[in-house]
Amino acid sequence: MPRLLRLRAAALTATAVLLSAVLGGCGDDGAKNEDLTQQQLSWKACPAPDEAQGGGPAPSPLPKGGEWQCATMKAPLDWNDPKGDTIDLELIRARTSGSESERIGSLIFNFGGPGSSGVAGLPSFGEDFETLRTRYDLVSFDPRGVGRSAPVFCENDQQLDAYFQQDATPDDASERTEFVDNTEDFNQACEQNSEKKLPHVRTTDAARDMDLMRQVLGDNRLHYFGFSYGTELGGVYAHLFPKRVGRAVFDAVVDPTQNPEQSSLGQAEGFQLALDNFAEDCVSKTEKCPIGDSAQDVKNRIAALLNNLDSKPIPGVFPRELTQSAATSGILQALYSQDLWETLTEGLKQAYDGDGSILMLLSDSMNGRSKNGEYDNSVAAFTAVSCADAKPRYDTAYVQRKLPEFRAASPLFGDSLAWGMIGCTDWAVPGAADHPDVSAPGSAPILVVGNTGDPATPYEGARKMADALGKGVGVELTYRGQGHGAYDSKNTCVQGAVNGYLLDGKVPPAGTVCT
Structure with a gap:
């Protein structure tokens, strides 16, 4: 079910895989009265990512030799009480391939979300940053609330399967009530399972964690690459x-x-532009486009598919069916990268023939679902961070008034992005501001x-x-x-x-x- 969709295309790694334990929390662990800037990190070989990080094998050796190393850094649960309870933040690094005399320091990465695991993500892009490794230790981390870093949990795998299958573009009062009820159930599960963490996962908290990280890593300044x-x-x-x-x-x-409304509207326009470009690319090839005779025909056929799926889902990944919401998420996921346009073309072609498996696998990647049916905690963390950051709260009446504007921005995605705005309604923690101060x-x-x-x-x-x-x-x-x-x-x-x-x-x- 689309929300603000700030997910980094690191999910493309999970897409490629799809297409071919209780985690540490917070508490008093003896670090209350220590100066956390003086802690010494114990770097060891990285374990395989756990369920909350997306699962999969341990990171492969680095392209030019060497091993990925992982460590745990302690940080205050509440930065307003730095001597109080601590949480564990998971870090990963690749030591520089160059000489110590040429080393600048650590280069810290964040791959987006909020909710993406940097510990799982950085090795996925290892080759992309080999040039940068000649002068930096490459470092990333699971931000608080994410992966192995005091993760936020909401619903279980079975509940999430149902949550992402629901109708995310309600057409009448009954569907609107069901949609709101499902959103409230999800948010209440977050509060029940992660209440102590929810006030402390704001972006300002993660920024303070990065400054602590800078000091613990021994750098005078923070060198940073953010996506x-x-x-x-x-x-x-x-x-x-x-x-x-x-x-x-x-x-x-x-x-x-x-603010969140403006961001969602901008994304409606952005994904519509990407869809336009995808359609034009398909029909411009020398071979006949298999999903339409013209760019407009491509978009019309996609719209017709989604309209039909609203009432008549088709087989997806057994035993689940491809619903309108799942198909929309799958299309959005593919539009994140031109590398997935051929996959989207094949997925649409199959869906027109009654097979929704490729679009469902793309949707699963968007939502953090592995092929064995386990979800990472990216959606829970995304919701927790977004709702703790953003002050506005929107209700169904407000969304209904805004639907014409969203539909004008994107006939295909406007409804789903507009309805995603109610995700923080009745959230347990008030939002910090209308928008970040940078x-x-x-x-x-x-x-x-x-x-x-x-x-x-x-x-x-x-x-x-x-x-x-x-x-x-x-x-x-x-x-x-x-x-x-x-x-x-x-x-x-x-x-x-x-x-x-x-x-x-x-x-x-x-x-x-x-x-």
Whole structure:
């Protein structure tokens, strides 16, 4: 069921796999009165990711030799009571492949969400960052509430199967009541299973964790690479600690000036643009497009499929059926990356023939469901962080008034993104603000990379982030491409600019455009 959809395309790793225990919490563990900045991390070989991190095998050896190492860092549960109870935060690193004399420090990554496991995610992109490893230890982490870091839990696997199958675009009073009831059940389960953690998973808390991490890792400044929601986290860090920012890059940039409604509306426009581009690409190929005779015909047939699934689901992944909601999530997941457009084409072609398995596997990837039916905790963490961060609360009457605007932005996705706005209604913890504060006067330059074809974090957000960071801080770079993010597109211009800044401190001219 779509909400704000700030998920990083790290989920594409899970998609590839799909298509071919009780975790530590918080408590008094003897660290109450210690200076946590002086703790020594015990780095060891990484275990296999657990269920909350998405499962799978232990990370493979690094491309050029060496092993991934994991450690646990203690942090205060409540940053307003730093001498009180602590939580465990899980970290992963790859030591630099270069000489110690050339080493700059640690480069900390966040791959988005909120809710994505950095411990599971960083090894998935190991080859992408080998150049950066020549001068940095590559480090990532499970933010608080995520994976192995005091994870938030809500509903169990069976309940989540039903939750993601429900009708997320209610058409009448009865369906609206059921939709609201299901949302309230989910939110109450979060409170029942994670009550002590919910007030302490805000982005400001994670930013303070990163500053503690910086100190424990022995760095004077925080060198940082954030993607998607990770750009918001990086911006909040820069606001709180501007003098401690080192070399930082934001890619797939969240617009920090928007409230949840504006963000959802922007995503409706962004995913509609991605769908338009997908349809045009299919019909422009020399071979006949198998899912439509024209770009408009492609979109019309998709709309007809979703309309039919609203009342007549088709077989998906046994024993589940492909509902309208699951199909919508599957299409959205595929639009995150141009690499999945061929998979989407095949999935639609099969669905028109009555087989919904590929679209359902894409939907499962979006929702964090493994092939064995277990869910990671990304959706629970996404909800907990988003609702603790954002002050607005929307009800059904408000959403109904806004539906025409959302439908104008996206005839296909407008309804689902509009109804996703009620996800924080009656949440146990009040939201902190209308939108994050990322103003960072006095910070070192931050390279802000926007992709003109990004569906999840529309391109305009990069300019808004650069402006909000402040004059002389935000440096905007444009990539004219497709998909969520720019660096992992392998575009040599983008990678050259990013690597030049992170490795050599060379800030590209503001307004640089890569094609």
